[in-house]
Amino acid sequence: MLQKFVYWTGALDFVVGAATWAGALADPQPGQFVALMTLGMFLMMAAACLMWASRDMCNRAPVIFWQGLVRLTAVCSVLYAVPAGLSQTWEYALVVFDGGVGLTYVLGMSRVTGLSFPRLMLCDSPDPVCE
Numbered sequence: 074m075l076q077k078f079v080y081w082t083g084a085l086d087f088v089v090g091a092a093t094w095a096g097a098l099a100d101p102q103p104g105q106f107v108a109l110m111t112l113g114m115f116l117m118m119a120a121a122c123l124m125w126a127s128r129d130m131c132n133r134a135p136v137i138f139w140q141g142l143v144r145l146t147a148v149c150s151v152l153y154a155v156p157a158g159l160s161q162t163w164e165y166a167l168v169v170f171d172g173g174v175g176l177t178y179v180l181g182m183s184r185v186t187g188l189s190f191p192r193l194m195l196c197d198s199p200d201p202v203c204e
Contacts, residue, residue: 075181076127079137082174083123090116119143131203134182135196141178144171 093113097106123140126133148168154160183190186199 075177075185076130078177079127079130079181080124083120083127083140086116086120086123090114090120130182130185132198134186134188134198135193137178138182138193141175141182144175144178148172148175 090113093109093116097109097113119140122136126136130137148171151160151164151167155162155164179190179193182188182193186193186203188197188199
């Protein structure tokens with residue numbers, strides 16, 4: 074079940090990456106175009122990495138774990154930005170979606186590998202290899 078969850082939530086990054094490109098191309102703005110095009114491709118790379126990592130979660134757990142940290146960073150950013158007037162209220166939806174996905178990735182990889190948070194942060198691999 075976790076393997077499919079990682080695969081399909083990762084695949085959603087392709088959609089978000091394409092939407093980022095579409096936004097950049099629909100209304101190109103100086104100072105934003107290059108960053109949005111690069112961000113869109115980065116999201117598509119993350120999608121490919123997550124889909125790849127889901128095929129062997131035991132040995133590729135750090136890829137999934139670190140993507141969980143990226144999503145949790147988005148959550149913390151929204152929790153800070155909205156009350157500070159730096160963002161919009163609709164972004165609280167990211168807290169629910171990315172928060173759930175991020176926690177699932179982080180806790181799931183710890184459970185799959187038996188590795189601690191610090192060992193996953195250091196991209197350690199299980200010994201002996203988990204199954």
